[in-house]
Amino acid sequence: MADTRADAGEASASFRATASADRLRACVSALGALVDECRVELAPEGLRVRAMDPATVAAVDLRLDRAAFDRYEATGTTVGLALDRLEEALATAEGSVELALRPETHTLRVASGDFEYALGLVDPSAIRSPPDAIAPDEGADLAAVTLSGDTFGRAVDAAAGLADHLTLAVDPDGERFRVEAGGDTDEFTLDRAGADLPGFEAREADSVLSVDYLRAVARELPDGPVDLRLGVEHPLYVTFDLADGDGRVRYAVAPRLRRT
Amino acid sequence: MADTRADAGEASASFRATASADRLRACVSALGALVDECRVELAPEGLRVRAMDPATVAAVDLRLDRAAFDRYEATGTTVGLALDRLEEALATAEGSVELALRPETHTLRVASGDFEYALGLVDPSAIRSPPDAIAPDEGADLAAVTLSGDTFGRAVDAAAGLADHLTLAVDPDGERFRVEAGGDTDEFTLDRAGADLPGFEAREADSVLSVDYLRAVARELPDGPVDLRLGVEHPLYVTFDLADGDGRVRYAVAPRLRRT
């Protein structure tokens, strides 16, 4: 029954778009950090993906606006895609890539020059339901920290050498941002004054997070600024621009229970 | 007895040659794509190797003319060589390499500067007999397609992501060259007009080939033009120049049975 509904939705749907191969590869990579398959909403104003990793520890919300495409036409539908196969179809692409939904064959056409793939769609109803909102709760009083993706990645790598979790903290009195990790005999600390960060709003924050998930996220970050929102035993939100501002990725990573 | 004959032939044989290490490495690599050991014919006009892979699916015919060498002297003999050991002997070489047959010790001397190897020869009679001719049958009415080795390699890589075989076809009416591969849910197609290829002679062609063998071949291709000859359920021939035209490599790959 679900299948029928999905087909019906697709049958009247239309989607054609053209964008640079690099831009599309960046999107697939950002999503692939957490999931193998995802539902892609092909809306008139652009495409959007919300997805949650199988262990429900982390989620991603990716938006690529129509302005990020050289050409973009969508009547509005949702399709399911296997990311590893889309990645392979983009791997050999050079220059720009044409995407087109082919409802009659239940496939997505991915073409670059005269190289053309027809990728079988996945039934969206067979894919894990994404959370409704992947965004900081409006009522939560969270710290905001802007730092370079490069610094964040180096701190996560440093922690990864010592432990399987790390602590992100903001000390509102001292106006400092801290990353801490410790193993049996060694400790790592990054301790930076808020005044030395590109952006800093002090609120008390202290959360323990999984190093594995943060590494998966850190690999996708740009070298330039990324925005963190963090609280006390609260999910971490990491947000950065895509496609020169015509898109955006937000990751949410749930905190681990603190060992007491 | 075979051994005695081989030694007798070598005893009166003489071979000394000098060539660039890069040129010799390219030859060893082209042969190593299909075989571990091979018979090398050291003729007065240059060297020649014909060899067939152990599964007898593919064969290679390599010719390196005396003009490709800085110095070349051979009275005419055939020796057996283990390619992995020759590859190691060339790996540390820089600039030019001297090769010399030493019949008295049953070795090939490979020297570069004051680095010198003595490689034990393999009895040629212990190496699989190569086919007499690795070339399109004169009588066969085959299509001829010239395209860049880079394009061929990318198409093979694209197919490799989906299936263990691909189809090469020429449609004589439409004057088009096609590469097709399909898995359970996805398909790949490269479809190019003959007029958009550097060279094209239309004849009906439609053969299914092993992706593994084509990948081994594709890794050895230059980025520039390579010549394909193909027919209906017929071996594929891939030919390209070596050593700025003073040599040539031809691969033949047998078609797979078509699933019907």
Place this chain on the structure above:
Amino acid sequence: MADTRADAGEASASFRATASADRLRACVSALGALVDECRVELAPEGLRVRAMDPATVAAVDLRLDRAAFDRYEATGTTVGLALDRLEEALATAEGSVELALRPETHTLRVASGDFEYALGLVDPSAIRSPPDAIAPDEGADLAAVTLSGDTFGRAVDAAAGLADHLTLAVDPDGERFRVEAGGDTDEFTLDRAGADLPGFEAREADSVLSVDYLRAVARELPDGPVDLRLGVEHPLYVTFDLADGDGRVRYAVAPRLRRT
């Protein structure tokens, strides 16, 4: 008891130093070729490490003078360090690195910018005793050969393709230096006149050495000149400068028994 003594020594000890991350990484790498943990003597005039590999086949003596540091203060003590964890602490470092002994927490502070590690010290008495002297015996009449680390490394790589041991020899009559290795069917030789080497003092030398140990050593050598001392069935000594002459590494590798 040993622990008490070590702690007592540290309690009154002080060590603070600053040096480039690259320079420190080179030291850790040179030591890590042979050992996982080592005793580091932090003397007023610089640091020194003597260590022997677990199989007692090879030893290393490394000296980094205070002039190699941007800042160096030490009252004189010996600490034990785990090299893999120090390597990780230096891996994310950029520019200069501050080292400081913290006797009260039994740790070494390793800081680069606002990235800071506290590495737990290892009890020095738990680390294998290093040999007193890692240097040619004054009374031994050894050959001295100076050649580029690059040539030495290429010769060791060449030998490694054929056998698990090689022979280093000097022929005093012919004034030649030779590296030889042989497998079942193949042989490698590097044969160079002493006059063609940057430095050469002829004495009879002929020793068989393990290729595995020489590869570990060769990976650490500079491309420029290194000094070898060698004799008849005698340990090989390989010495080269560190930190533009403000430091030095010497490796000793024991000879293998000759197959007779």
